[in-house]
Amino acid sequence: MAVVSVRGELDLSTRELLLRVLTDALRGDVVDRVEIDLAELEFMDACGVSAFLSFRGQAEAEGKTIALRQATGLPLRVLAMTGVLGVLGAKADDATGQGHAG
Amino acid sequence: MPAELACQRLDEDGLAVLRVVGSLTLATAPHLRTSALKCLADQPDAVVVDATRLSVPDDIHLTVLIAAARHAAAWPGVPLIVCAPPPPLASALARLGVDRYIEIVRDFSEARAHVKARELAPHIRAKFAATAGAVAGARRLVVDACTGWRLDHLTSSARLVMSELVTNAVVHAGTPMDVDVHRRGRYLHIAVRDFDPHPARLVGPKSETAPGGRGLLLVDTIATAWGCTPTVDGKVTWASFTSRISRFG
Numbered sequence: 247m248a249v250v251s252v253r254g255e256l257d258l259s260t261r262e263l264l265l266r267v268l269t270d271a272l273r274g275d276v277v278d279r280v281e282i283d284l285a286e287l288e289f290m291d292a293c294g295v296s297a298f299l300s301f302r303g304q305a306e307a308e309g310k311t312i313a314l315r316q317a318t319g320l321p322l323r324v325l326a327m328t329g330v331l332g333v334l335g336a337k338a339d340d341a342t343g344q345g346h347a348g
Numbered sequence: 349m350p351a352e353l354a355c356q357r358l359d360e361d362g363l364a365v366l367r368v369v370g371s372l373t374l375a376t377a378p379h380l381r382t383s384a385l386k387c388l389a390d391q392p393d394a395v396v397v398d399a400t401r402l403s404v405p406d407d408i409h410l411t412v413l414i415a416a417a418r419h420a421a422a423w424p425g426v427p428l429i430v431c432a433p434p435p436p437l438a439s440a441l442a443r444l445g446v447d448r449y450i451e452i453v454r455d456f457s458e459a460r461a462h463v464k465a466r467e468l469a470p471h472i473r474a475k476f477a478a479t480a481g482a483v484a485g486a487r488r489l490v491v492d493a494c495t496g497w498r499l500d501h502l503t504s505s506a507r508l509v510m511s512e513l514v515t516n517a518v519v520h521a522g523t524p525m526d527v528d529v530h531r532r533g534r535y536l537h538i539a540v541r542d543f544d545p546h547p548a549r550l551v552g553p554k555s556e557t558a559p560g561g562r563g564l565l566l567v568d569t570i571a572t573a574w575g576c577t578p579t580v581d582g583k584v585t586w587a588s589f590t591s592r593i594s595r596f597g
Contacts, residue, residue, distance in 0.1 A: 289508075291563070293563075297559075299557055328565065
């Protein structure tokens with residue numbers, strides 16, 4: 247499993263960079279799961295949701311899985327409002343940072 | 349021009365004054381609408397409808413004024429003012445709640461005072477090119493505005509909605525844009541004007557896992573109100589937030 251930590255603001259201008267890093271992390275036979283740590287992500291809009299869903303589709307096509315963890319504040323509310331917490335593997339516990347030491 | 353209604357334009361001091369004489373009916377309403385929109389297209393400080401000699405036999409035709417006011421509100425800065433309506437018309441405007449959309453004044457000096465007060469209201473405008481960097485730039489603008497106007501409880505909502513509106517302008521319109529943030533009473537308004545006529549529509553994602561279609565869904569969830577209004581050369585997508593209720597953050 248690989249873990250990618252995301253920091254700062256995720257929007258139209260940063261989504262391509264994020265997707266490149268995530269795609270790199272997924273590469274190779276040894277990695278079957280990528281977890282994305284959002285503890286230090288300060289802002290994200292629908293572009294971020296779209297990036298995570300694209301990446302999910304990409305991983306799924308290779309028989310791999312992804313999950314978000316430690317989302318908090320505004321990013322957590324955006325994920326909840328767009329109804330994607332479940333499909334992005336961010337359970338309520340993970341999302342509030344209470345569980346899943348990873 | 350229908351004979352029963354004449355619209356004459358007499359501008360003064362940056363105000364577009366539309367003197368409307370005659371009877372507003374089903375047949376004459378389109379003429380008033382067209383004349384009002386022509387005035388708005390010039391972006392004066394205000395459009396003042398001089399209603400001294402206007403009669404409206406049937407309340408229903410007053411909706412033309414509401415429609416014109418909505419159009420005017422799309423790009424903040426051009427209020428529609430009805431000046432000196434005769435008493436029967438004034439009561440009809442109140443009855444229909446038209447005064448929620450349109451400022452109704454007794455005379456021209458009151459109209460000018462209203463425009464002046466409006467100019468003094470907190471207001472920020474900026475232009476951005478259609479680049480990905482515009483999104484963060486516009487976000488900073490609205491965050492600074494909320495801080496300066498002590499609307500901290502609206503910062504999260506306004507910041508996110510601004511992000512979505514500007515992203516749409518960059519991605520879908522692909523034209524330069526004007527961003528407007530202003531406070532009026534207990535409302536914060538944000539508006540993004542672009543130069544592409546295709547309206548913003550709330551479609552929603554195609555499926556639970558489809559990547560697109562969630563931007564306007566967020567706007568619709570978070571803003572107190574939002575909309576998209578055509579302008580002569582494109583459109584304005586706007587959102588407003590009441591400063592009493594925060595639905596996000």
